[in-house]
Amino acid sequence: MGEKLKTKELILTVATEVFHNKGYTGARMQEIADLAQVNKAALHYYFNSKQQLFEVILLNSFKNLFISFENLAVKKLPILDKIDFLIDEYSAFVRKKIQIIKFILSEVDKNLPLIQTNIKMISLENSFIDRMYNEFDREMKLGNIKMINPRHLLTNIISMCIFPFIAKPVIMEINKFSTDEINAFLDEREKYIKQFVHNALKI
Amino acid sequence: MGEKLKTKELILTVATEVFHNKGYTGARMQEIADLAQVNKAALHYYFNSKQQLFEVILLNSFKNLFISFENLAVKKLPILDKIDFLIDEYSAFVRKKIQIIKFILSEVDKNLPLIQTNIKMISLENSFIDRMYNEFDREMKLGNIKMINPRHLLTNIISMCIFPFIAKPVIMEINKFSTDEINAFLDEREKYIKQFVHNALKI
DNA sequence: GTCTATAGGAAGATAGAC
DNA sequence: GTCTATCTTCCTATAGAC
Numbered sequence A, B: 001m002g003e004k005l006k007t008k009e010l011i012l013t014v015a016t017e018v019f020h021n022k023g024y025t026g027a028r029m030q031e032i033a034d035l036a037q038v039n040k041a042a043l044h045y046y047f048n049s050k051q052q053l054f055e056v057i058l059l060n061s062f063k064n065l066f067i068s069f070e071n072l073a074v075k076k077l078p079i080l081d082k083i084d085f086l087i088d089e090y091s092a093f094v095r096k097k098i099q100i101i102k103f104i105l106s107e108v109d110k111n112l113p114l115i116q117t118n119i120k121m122i123s124l125e126n127s128f129i130d131r132m133y134n135e136f137d138r139e140m141k142l143g144n145i146k147m148i149n150p151r152h153l154l155t156n157i158i159s160m161c162i163f164p165f166i167a168k169p170v171i172m173e174i175n176k177f178s179t180d181e182i183n184a185f186l187d188e189r190e191k192y193i194k195q196f197v198h199n200a201l202k203i
Numbered sequence C: 001g002t003c004t005a006t007a008g009g010a011a012g013a014t015a016g017a018c
Numbered sequence D: 001g002t003c004t005a006t007c008t009t010c011c012t013a014t015a016g017a018c
Helices: A004-028 A027-034 A040-047 A050-070 A079-107 A108-120 A128-141 A150-166 A167-174 A177-201 B001-027 B029-036 B040-047 B050-070 B081-108 B110-121 B129-142 B150-166 B168-174 B178-203
Strands: none
Touching: A004 A027, A004 A040, A004 A079, A004 B001, A027 A040, A040 A050, A050 A108, A050 A150, A050 A177, A050 B168, A079 A108, A079 A128, A079 A150, A079 A177, A079 B040, A108 B168, A128 A150, A128 B081, A150 A167, A150 A177, A150 B081, A150 B150, A167 A177, A167 B110, A177 B150, A177 B178, B001 B029, B001 B050, B001 B081, B029 B040, B029 B168, B040 B050, B050 B081, B050 B110, B050 B129, B081 B110, B081 B129, B081 B150, B129 B150, B150 B168, B150 B178, B168 B178
16 A cells, blocks of 8 residues: 555656646646656556646645745744845745746636635635735834835735746846846846835835 | 738638647647638648747747837836836736737747747847836936836836736635736736835835 | 648557456 | 556648649
8 A cells, every 4th residue: 555655646746747847738648657657557547537637736736836835934023124034035935936836827727716616725814925914004004114005015026026037038038138147137136126125115 | 822821821810819828739730720711731731830830920929029019109208207108008018918928938938949049030229128228227327216227127017017917816816806806906006016116216 | 722531640548457 | 556458539740632
């Protein structure tokens, strides 16, 4: 039984890799079987169909992304320092999980009902997001930062942290960057995002 | 001869639609033929292979996106008003071209050499982007707005305008928005992006 | 230039031996 | 539980008639 669980998890691991890299329509059951060093029949034995295997992986990926997000350490810091900390955490997160983020963004549209019916399993009571909104609200009312809709503030920060990594090759072409230059540009972004957000929020 | 050109362009039009919606691996030559009301053989007669048809469409799409970007009206306005104008233009642009933007972002990675060898055909001398950078520089030196690396400033603005539309369903789930709520949220974003950028740049 | 017919192969899925 | 062999369907591409 130990061995059996191992096989199923091995398939899931390599299938995750393949789906993340190729997307649903680009993924091939044969490639997954080869990488897992099992036969195609084993894939169907454990997961019934490509669609069902994919759904397991999409939901896992979505949950992982959510949980990573939720588990961002929330140190007790002055609000602007905390925002700096968040920008560092988001940026590190994006660098590490860029492939999953791209996968989710490209597949989520066609599978929204699936995600919506399964999302409730993820506890979202008093979530990290809600706590951030509350904290933004409190600090604004205390007069520590400028007034701004907290949801748009967080959306702005996340957009600035994630989008350039998704659009890396396009930004590269627009700016006529070499490979070294685009990488240096992405590396220095945290500094400029922090500066930008500070300027936007400081009273 | 008139009719022949028409057929080729008809195929190109419907193929563009299909590739934009399904991506390369999801697109089917049969579907393109059906929508164009021609036979599959006609597709190969005009474009030789799926790959070559795709490459024509990817390059066209990339050029169109570039050109739309370049052709943004550059009215003579005070810098902060001009930035407001740009945010409006970018947002309208994203709303109209979201499908192309997603297509480019998902396909550009695997086809970077193709794009790089063909990008030179697009004139980029004294481009819109470069003129914006120069204008940002000038206004900063004049003391009209705060100092910030112009490339990061433009990247910040574009990220805030585009990313929420790409991540629409994810933002919807994170915020527990209904369909109406997420649409209202996206509609009101321009206002908050402008406010945010103003706060970040005003001396 | 456009069609029918079909080649040739790859894909997902299943039956049945072990 | 894992395999080989095979089915069926689908896909890209081509040959050849008109």
